[in-house]
Amino acid sequence: MKNLKGFMTAAAVAAAMLAFPAGAWAAQEVVVGGAISLTGRYSEPAGRLKDGRTLWVEEVNARGGLLGRKVRLVLRDDRSDPSTAVKLYERLLTQEKVDLCVAPYSSPITEATASITERYKCPIVADGAATRSIWGKGRKYIFGLVGPSxxxxxxxxxxxxxxxxxxxxxxxxxxxxxxxxxxxxxxxxxxxxxxxxxxxxxxxxxxxxxxxxxxxxxxxxxxxxxxxxxxxxxxxxxxxxxxxxxxxxxxxxxxxxxxxxxxxxxxxxxxxxxxxQWEPVPALGYPGIKEFIAKYAKRFGEKPNYHASQGYAAMLILEEAVKKAGKLDREALREQLTKLDMMTHYGRYKVGPDGFNSGKGLxxxxxxxxxxxxxxxxxxxxxxxxxxxxxxxxxxxx
Amino acid sequence: MAERTPGWVYAVYLALALAGAGLPLALAWEGFVGWLAQARSMTSLAVTLQVLASGILQGGLYAVIAMGLTMIFGVMRIINVAHGEFLMVGAYMAFVFFMMLLPEELHSLFTSNLGMAILGVGVFLLICLPLMFLFGMGVQRLLLNPVVGGPELTPLLITFGLSLILINTFISVFSSDFRAIPYMSGALVVGNLALGYPQVISVAVSAAVTGGVFGFLKFSRLGKAVRATAQNADVAMVCGVNVERIYLYTFGFGTALAATGGVLISIQLAFSPEIGGIYILRSFAIIILGGRGNYLGALAGGILLGVIEGFISFFVSQGSQLQELAAYTLLVFMLLVRPQGLLGGIADE
Amino acid sequence: MRAEGAVAGEFILDIQAMTKRFGGVTAVNNCSIRVPRNIVAGLIGPNGSGKTTLFNLLTGLLRSDGGDYFYKGEPMVGLTPHEIFNRGISRTFQIIRVFREMTALENLVAVSRDGDLGGVRRRALELLDFVTLLRLKDEYAGNLSYGQQKLLEFVRALMSDPEVLLLDEPAAGVNRTLLNTLLDRIRQLRGQGKSILIVEHDMKVVMNHCEKIFVLDYGELIAEGLPEEIQRNEQVIEAYFGHK
CATH class of the missing domain: 3.40.50.2300 (Response regulator)
Incomplete structure (x- = not known):
């Protein structure tokens, strides 16, 4: 059945390619792209992650966009399969040329795609990966957010x-x-x-x-x-x-x-x-937690869970880094993400020398x-x- | 094949098969001593009985699925690689019926008590099986009839293509998410033995269907014609059996048996469009184990594999990882040692 | 199209210029045979002369590459085997092909097509009795002796009460007693008005029991006639002993 899987992976990638011609993005937009498990075994948590990010995109566009440009979020379905995700990132970074990257969901998929984002020097805030070993390989462009597995x-x-x-x-x-x-x-x-x-x-x-x-x-x-x-x-x-x-x-x-x-x-x-990692409990006392819970519940009809919260938090952190850098330049962004110390509704973001957000507890x-x-x-x-x-x-x- | 093999021969084969599958796997992990220590600390009569019972329940389900495959192979000499996907289609039919067509107020019907739950599955099978029977006949008429009797590879490739089409169609319609039907949960508790209701129902339906298949083949004239065709299609043909129609019915029956398995899986486990592979592998192992084209062999092989898997995952450390390996090992082992299967099959003619 | 000569019902089988090729080999070559009604006829010829191929053509197991074939004046080419069987042409095989994993009784019931199961069972039992196999009705066919299997196959061909019976080497490997039973039953069927065409190598059987004989060589009909005519026929003698 291995061949079968390979075949379907190829089919999924081919379908994605046909559906989205390369470089068709409007020039004035900031395109934020990534693969996520919209279907398959990981679709439940990944779907919440996506909802959190979606909420941020809607808000950031309402308040004038990123660096004055509209943000467009492009999330492709990796079907919970690491090798599909790898191909999708390769495509997003080389042919579709997205401006910024967001992470996939789950440690195994993040581990697989980290080598791609690393190769193209695209910094990501890994809001769907908690496994420390991902940060134990000297990678420079991946930043942790969540507590360790x-x-x-x-x-x-x-x-x-x-x-x-x-x-x-x-x-x-x-x-x-x-x-x-x-x-x-x-x-x-x-x-x-x-x-x-x-x-x-x-x-x-x-x-x-x-x-x-x-x-x-x-x-x-x-x-x-x-x-x-x-x-x-x-x-x-x-x-x-x-x-x-x-x-x-x-x-x-x-x-x-x-x-x-x-x-x-x-x-x-x-x-x-x-x-x-987090619960929609205002008593946790993080800044803006109450407002986030209310906004999310209004938009999606249920309280956010921790995945939703992470998805939203990662985007806030990325936004802050872009603002501080004042441009979309990836090296500048990487520098900002390395030294940023920020409190969100989700907790504190401050990575150690390895890029892992070591202060976060479970x-x-x-x-x-x-x-x-x-x-x-x-x-x-x-x-x-x-x-x-x-x-x-x-x-x-x- | 015509002489009846004495019972003790089967016992020896059984012991060989068990040893052949179980021992190397056990040895492979953490060393034999650790395994023995763990096994001893867990073993008691009650526990062994429970594992055995669970294995038999699981095996009953395997048997129904494998019986469909063995029927198609026995009569048409076609290796139906899409059998697992027919099963998957059955599971999704159950899903559509329960979750989309059945009003939510009626869901409790299937969870309130055992009788109603069985009735519910029965009613559903009555709706689903004729549809799948027709579907199978359609596949035979349109895809396989033109190539039956030709080189064995052609129908194999056609059914392989069909399985890919079905998987991808179902992914695009239902996505590759796992689905589950909130069917009656809970267990029938008899002393120390706990048998999950869905599994009990599943095995009851399996037994009824298996009995039905045996009765049909043994006593009905159509069933005899099916057996005659399986033994020699040419002779059956010149003896007035409309072999083409027998092929049509056989593929319909085989498909319906796969779908029965799918329905029974849907009430107890989560499923996605890609689950077919899990069951086709086991079905192959079972029909090799029992003898290709041998129905009794499929029944015995199914239950045997269910029990072997149960014992491996129970007694062997990291056994969950080795279940599939067990099926593969059995398959290869049987092909080497007794290719005609435990109870004999088409291979020895 | 109707075959001439069939009008009076004189010929039960009318084979006209049938041909069958396997690759470069012509197994049956432009072969025309007319089998009269109500007869025991023999079809002989050296090995590989196309006798069994002709049976396979007549029963629809093979498609002919040319020619026609009429049964009671009806064209039969293009019908499927079970359709031909249903019209009334039945056969046995050179190498026994009973359904080994079914009982003797089941062997007969499996190939029945008409009526209620009770009637079918009764007929099957009658036929088993006809060939002295009644006491073995629940025995698996594979467990029967060679001769018994031949008899079983013989009555299986009779289940549909056919008008034409094609027997492919019925005598081969059968002991005297069973052979006599078989030949006796063939005579009885002849008495009931049936037509029987026998492929046989045992010349004693052919010469003593057949009223008319057809001789094939290299797929062609080289002679036909009464047994004594055939025995004297130069061409036949040459076909059997002359070449090679």
Missing amino acids: DDYLRGAVEIAAKKGYKRIAIVNEDSLFSKAAANGAAMYAKKHGLQVVLKEEYPRTQTDFRPLLLKVKALNADALLGGSYFVDAAAITRQLKELNINLKIWAATVGPGLPRFTKDLGPLAEYVLGST LLFQILKGERRLVWPEESQEVAPVVPLPAWDKRPTM
């Missing part, structure tokens, strides 16, 4: 440690971010003296987690931590119920933090813990009555976490 499940481990749950099972998709999140979880578990009874990866195409979950059950795990995205986190949650597996903690990355998780799973989503929420409520760290806590999770047969029937 290693820390995603830290909160869940600390809650388990505090409650005295000793047996931890960790499962993850076998890709860059999820691996890092799982390794981070294992690292924190060890630090707290907890026993990692299972640490197992599953392929990106997995939809059936039942045998894996039976293993979790047989190992008598207290907590299950998932280095996951949306499709897998949703499937695991459903299948936990299907197999009547009762865990004290079930925490996952990315998936539970998306609005569609609660929408699709309904009552099954209750009590699931999820990692987050949060943990729990879905309670259909809402994501912050439960960790304590200083940001909205409510105390409900652990152990109620057994399936102790929950009100649907």
